[in-house]
Amino acid sequence: SQQGEEDPQALSIQEGENATMNCSYKTSINNLQWYRQNSGRGLVHLILIRSNEREKHSGRLRVTLDTSKKSSSLLITASRAADTASYFCATVPPSTAGNKLTFGGGTRVLVKP
């Protein structure tokens, strides 16, 4: 079973609109991370939210975490064409040495100019 799954799988919006994507996970976590991947490139870390945090901001990014629902959301405000990418949430499954970051399937975001 997947530790993190993003929803929706794909999202198409106009420049200037907000983009929201969700991540659900199955087990307890210490933190949840969001990454971005431009097509054919390496992943880039966006933001980390700890299990005792509920909301975190970084520039135009806003991440929420609801541990009771085992879910997180990533909001990109005032999107730009350059935000076109795939976005992944990632968590560390329990019963491991704590060094296995597992990624969900990602949300492909297309921002149309």
Add this chain to the structure above:
Amino acid sequence: EPEVTQTPSHQVTQMGQEVILRCVPISNHLYFYWYRQILGQKVEFLVSFYNNEISEKSEIFDDQFSVERPDGSNFTLKIRSTKLEDSAMYFCASSEERVMNTGELFFGEGSRLTVL
């Protein structure tokens, strides 16, 4: 800004051949990783490495795979006898701390492996 570098960027090999993918992690990082991404699919964990030994590995990381830190800077992934299904983009990553704590991964740009 420090970065993770990977070579080669693209390698084409014949089935059954050995392949070595190379990575230079960020110099003060202690934890190293290999991931793979088959075209259009999710990023899959292969292995993590710390203190000169494998920390964790996935079911994908079978006896055909091995990792090594041959010197103070390089981190390599070896596939002994490649199969068609090994065709993928392989990403190296490193982190300063354990990811369970606050470690964030820094990824290289990937090595695309094509097995014919």
